[in-house]
Amino acid sequence: MGKRSDEVQLPEVGEGKRGEAGHLGYLLRQAAGAFRHQMDRALADLGVTPPQFAVMTMLAAYPGISNADIARLALLTPQTVSVIIANLERAGAIQRAPHSVHGRILQIELTEAGRSQLKACRERVEGLERELAEGMSEVEEAVVRAWLVRVARG
Amino acid sequence: MGKRSDEVQLPEVGEGKRGEAGHLGYLLRQAAGAFRHQMDRALADLGVTPPQFAVMTMLAAYPGISNADIARLALLTPQTVSVIIANLERAGAIQRAPHSVHGRILQIELTEAGRSQLKACRERVEGLERELAEGMSEVEEAVVRAWLVRVARG
DNA sequence: AACAACATATCAGAGCTCTGATAATATGGG
DNA sequence: CCCATATTATCAGAGCTCTGATATGTTGTT
Numbered sequence: 001m002g003k004r005s006d007e008v009q010l011p012e013v014g015e016g017k018r019g020e021a022g023h024l025g026y027l028l029r030q031a032a033g034a035f036r037h038q039m040d041r042a043l044a045d046l047g048v049t050p051p052q053f054a055v056m057t058m059l060a061a062y063p064g065i066s067n068a069d070i071a072r073l074a075l076l077t078p079q080t081v082s083v084i085i086a087n088l089e090r091a092g093a094i095q096r097a098p099h100s101v102h103g104r105i106l107q108i109e110l111t112e113a114g115r116s117q118l119k120a121c122r123e124r125v126e127g128l129e130r131e132l133a134e135g136m137s138e139v140e141e142a143v144v145r146a147w148l149v150r151v152a153r154g
Numbered sequence: 155m156g157k158r159s160d161e162v163q164l165p166e167v168g169e170g171k172r173g174e175a176g177h178l179g180y181l182l183r184q185a186a187g188a189f190r191h192q193m194d195r196a197l198a199d200l201g202v203t204p205p206q207f208a209v210m211t212m213l214a215a216y217p218g219i220s221n222a223d224i225a226r227l228a229l230l231t232p233q234t235v236s237v238i239i240a241n242l243e244r245a246g247a248i249q250r251a252p253h254s255v256h257g258r259i260l261q262i263e264l265t266e267a268g269r270s271q272l273k274a275c276r277e278r279v280e281g282l283e284r285e286l287a288e289g290m291s292e293v294e295e296a297v298v299r300a301w302l303v304r305v306a307r308g
Numbered sequence: 309a310a311c312a313a314c315a316t317a318t319c320a321g322a323g324c325t326c327t328g329a330t331a332a333t334a335t336g337g338g
Numbered sequence: 339c340c341c342a343t344a345t346t347a348t349c350a351g352a353g354c355t356c357t358g359a360t361a362t363g364t365t366g367t368t
Contacts, residue, residue, distance in 0.1 A: 010216065010219070010226065010227060011227075013303070013306050018306075020296070020300060020303055024283060024286040024295075024298070024299070024302075025189060025193070025282065025283050026208070027302040027306065028186055029190070029208070030229060030302070031182065031301075031302040031303075031305040031306045032182055032186030033230070033306075033325095034229060034305060034307075035179060035182055035305055037229070039179070040325095040326075044327090049326095050183075051353085054180070054183070061171070065164070066316075066317090067316075067318095068315070073165075073172070075184060075187050076356095077355075077356065078318090079317095079318080079356075080354065082317075082318070083353075083354065084353085087352095087353070102315095102316090102364070103362085104315080104317070104362060104363040104364075105315090105316065105317085105363090106316085128179065129178060129179050132178040132182070132305065133178055135304070136301065143297045144178070144297065144301050145178070147185075147298050148181040148184070149167070149174055149185075150289070151185040152167050152185045152187075152188045153167050153188075154188055187355095190355095191356090194355095198357090203324080204324095206323095220346075221346075221347070221348095230325075230326095231325075231327085232347075232348090233327085233347095234324065234325050234326070236347075237323075237324065237325080238324075241323070241324095256334070256345095256346090258332060258333040258334080258345080258346050259346065259347085260347075309368100310367100310368085311366100312367080312368095313367095314365075314366100315362100315364075316361100316362080316363075316364095317360100317362080317363100318360080318361080319358105319360075319361100320358085320360100321356100321357090322357085323354105324353105324354080324355075324356100325352100325353080325354075325355100326353080326354100327352085328349105328351090329348100329350080330347100330348080330350105331346100331348080331349100332348100333345080333346075333347100334344080335342100335344075336341100336342090336343080337340100337341090337342085338339100338340085338341085338342100
């Protein structure tokens with residue numbers, strides 16, 4: 001922009017309504033967007049998206065869970081998870097097999113390739129995670145964590 | 155789900171890794187998703203999406219700004235904002251006119267219909283915003299706000 | 309055994325978000 | 339004046355997310 005004569009003064013991140021005086025909902029949206037963007041960049045060269053990373057992490061913790069299980073864990077709809085799962089399957093990071101007893105359920109597991117890719121992702125995300133807590137006291141971090149959980153609960 | 159014999163124990167929101175012991179990045183993602191979902195529901199019957207509400211709010215505060223200006227304010231790409239603007243224009247909530255001097259720039263403003271719709275949205279969102287701060291002391295709220303701004307700054 | 313209720317997976321359509329590429333306009337330096 | 343640089347808008351393609359609808363399979367009741 002720069003030199004327009006009729007220019008309106010727009011605030012920077014952290015200033016005015018974009019700062020600590022703004023709406024909590026707006027600040028939450030802004031912070032989550034910025035962090036998602038950082039994750040995007042950190043994982044881009046691995047060809048993994050943040051949602052894919054999240055789903056792979058859940059599959060590592062709970063092998064054999066279903067599409068519907070993941071949806072409940074991630075607070076997403078089964079249809080949304082279905083898209084992510086389809087992309088992971090096409091990339092060879094996961095495999096699905098019908099449940100031994102319940103024909104309709106497809107159990108999902110990471111492949112060997114998926115596990116090694118997840119490890120590479122974790123190394124890249126580690127630093128970002130550490131930065132999130134940097135500069136906060138233990139008490140402050142506890143306040144933030146408690147707030148985030150309460151908001152997630154609805 | 156329910157009664158499967160080989161069932162794995164999956165945590166509820168707020169329990170285990172989904173609770174205060176989890177990764178801050180995961181908690182942030184979960185909280186932002188839950189709040190976005192609440193907004194979706196609150197605005198659904200008005201036919202407005204949360205991003206559209208955010209853009210309309212910015213246009214009310216800074217009439218005549220451009221697509222690129224909005225992108226900077228919202229921490230989004232110009233292409234993303236372009237989609238939202240196109241949908242708002244099709245709905246008749248905004249109008250665009252070439253800048254008097256700079257031919258390439260399109261200045262955007264709310265229409266009368268857009269302004270009244272924005273007002274209706276605000277009434278619905280007001281309560282959600284209040285709930286976000288509910289139960290926190292002033293000090294705690296200040297900690298949360300400071301953290302959100304720092305994360306947004308990157 | 310038959311039926312109702314529920315869970316699971318999936319298809320279709322819409323909107324949001326990104327990266328990459330292209331064209332038009334504005335600004336500043338030679 | 340001409341060209342390099344930067345800004346703006348837009349097109350194309352991919353992935354994520356939702357709502358609504360459909361088909362299949364399981365469970366519990368009658």
